[in-house]
Amino acid sequence: MAGALVPIIAGQQWRLLVRDRRLTLLAVALVLVLCTASLTGAALHGTQEAERRGAQAEEAHVWESQGPANPHGAAHFGRYVFKPASPLAIVDPGLLPQLGSALKLEAHANNPARNRGIDGGTALDRFGGLSPAAMLQALVPLLIILSGFAAFAGERSRGLLRQELAGGVAPRVLMAGRMAGLGIMVALLLAASVLAGAVALFLAGGGATALVALLWMMLAYGLYLFGFTALTLAASAAFASARSALVVLLAFWAMATLFVPRIAPSVAEALVPTLSAPAFEAAVTQEVREGPSGHDPQDARLERLRQETMRRYGVTKLEELPIDFNGVALFEGERLSSTIYRRHFAALYDGYDRQAAVQRSFALLSPLQALRPWSAALARTDQHAHRRFLEQADAFRYGLVQQLNRAVIHRPKGAEGPYLADVAAITRDARFAAPPPSLRESLARHWIDLAILAAWAALATLLAFAAARRLGRVAA
Template sequence: MAALVPVIAGQQWRLLVRDRRLAVLGLSLLLALLAAAFAGAALHGARERERRAAQAEEARVWASQGPANPHGAAHFGRYFFKPVSPLAVIDPGLLSQLGNSLKVEAHANNPARNRTIDGGTALDRFGGLSPATMLQLFAPLLVILSGFSAFSGERARGLLRQELAAGVPPAALMAGRLGGLGATVGLLLAIATLASALALAWSGGGPPEYAALFWMMLGYGLFLLAFAALTLAASAAFASARTALVVLLAFWAMATLFVPRIAPTIADMMAPTLSGPAFEAAVSKEVREGLSGHDPQDARLERLRQTTLQRYGVSKLEDLPVDFNGIALFAGEQLSTAIYRRHFAELYDGYDRQAAIQRGFALLSPLQAARPWSASLAQSDQHAHRRFLEQADGFRYGLVQTLNRAIIHRPKGEEGPYLADVAAITRGARFTPIRPPLGEALARHWVDLAILVLWAGASVLLAFGAARRLGRSGA
């Protein structure tokens, strides 16, 4: 049996190569994949140059303010433009739905703005085509078209009966055809990996990105192996090639089009999160009234006033060696930041619950595991966006409190509004977002990889189970 498998696999491979329709479809997919990879790399380079130029101009504007009131400067704020991982060239994930610019200012933890999906052409709003789109949607379709008649077509021509009559074990037939179809998948993945590696090199990727690319392609290999095995299982199970094709196309549409669209809706219904206006209203109410309305803002300010007077041993604010307004601003920033962070943590924890619910739909579609696995490695998912926002908020808090300290320790005896060299006060403040290590993505999404392994293993077992029934029926 073992000696027959390579022969059958070679025969299956030659049949696929000789089919001109499949050759045209496969070549078209590969050309589209290459075009998507290199176009994405070029677009990434152009956007990265624009981002760096905009960030440099923003830094110049901040540094050229001249004398200004520190708290006024804190409200003037700074703008940051989110850097994008080179791997987003391969899988842009949720980037089009997440903002790419952020204003950091006093008393507010702003959401990111300027989403790609909000402007541009209709194609821009659709998200364009990426190598990930090709592998997630169109590569499974090519696998189905390549293998749906592997058994049912030969059954119709009477060739399958002859093979079984010659003593070829059904398991060897299945293993050989799976090997031939697997070679098609392997060639597709090899070209996709090569194109992705070249696009990464063009986009400035380094060893961490190439390591992530390996894990990404491993996930896609398991994903496509599941489709290949299911295709051969259906071809062996149904007597008619037409029936096998209809069933497989129905599964492809359900797995790649229907489930990925209904899963977010159902997840949002089961674990709803606050809208933007409702979120901001909840934060503003707690800042104003305190937690559960038990600590109004005026009462907090009066306690702070009395505590400050006692600390410095004076009875009037005018006798303080520091500026109480700065102390009040410092304490207010502490409070509002703590409230914002708690509410944002609850919001993003809600998003994580929704993601877990969506992962449950991987029982119906392996794409529900392949897509988050790929996006997490490309750092184009919700978690990478949250990490950027949290780092930016840490910088924001430090910047605002540095300006508030300048107010606290302003020179005594000056008349009129306090003006200071804001650029000098904040000269040491530099925001450099740190990208998460590869191990973090692997640790967060190992369940998705395990689901893909289960899909591939179960599909292979199903294929060999269909082959055994094929032998019992005598074709």
């Protein structure tokens, strides 16, 4: 009998929400803005991908058109690669504006990505556009609070709650019904988000994998928003007045969506400091020059390489070598500098991972600290996806430079003047590919975030039904 009342109460709650024109207009406006952001993002994604492909084709044309050149000079001339954007970046751009999209590949250097979205423009531009993810993370919880803060407190002040309880309706049934009524609104907003995201993915060329990733994203958003729904009703049932419930809920919303996400990175940087760009480059340069221990300078390493090379070929003079020793030195120097760069970069990004773990610990205060990493990982717009791209680009750079160094090693003997070769022919088979992280890998890396969101939703639900127990005293 009690269970049969839940749909009735849910329907009543839903009708009250629909009749409130202010809430209806806010919800409709939010859906329209969300759909507009998705479609606009799809159009922008298409434009950016066309520009990226055009820039990559132009770069390849410049490389192939340089004519005869010194191979090592060509290695310093370098090449550019441009990071492709995931179609799901339409839904959640994540860290893309901060990470850069263009990378110069050259000998003896491991350059950072350039062309960041936050570079240039006005101060307001650096906050980025209003993405569907940002609306689901901040605006939809606010709509839930405005819709449900008076669900119990408002009825208590008008004397309606006493009548409902006196009629024999159990407090837990009232809570379940109100929760289901607000849940209908949340479900409709999530359905609109999935539909808008699916259409945007189709327009952006996303496939079945992207659609499955979108559904996994929306599962996390569902837990996040359901937690806000339960917490809103818990506050409404716990406080005597609707005004008190609203103030407390707005304070939590501001802390969870505005303050903590801005404070957590600063705390993480203080607890797990990482090198700045100049300090990082200085550390790598010093190790290249002096060796890992500081007692193996470049000149000593070069002399050992000369002796080992002559011993390998059974000669006593460099001029007697059947190969060009300069090429051997360049090859070994590239191997050494690349090893050092990779070790330092691995330490740097491992530090970023530890900072992310510190930020995740703030999920006790803000579930957004668990939602954002999950969402960005599935959208392939997080730090890990960027690190993967940089490692792939460095592997391509290393192979390209060493191909050119081999050409110097095996240059024709007896030729006078500077050595020139057809660089395009030497590197004809070099093709850069950057496959993104798989969906399974992203899920495995961030399952803890989904578990935190599930725990947050469960805890909010327990608080809601615990607050409902106190409602029985109203009828006394």
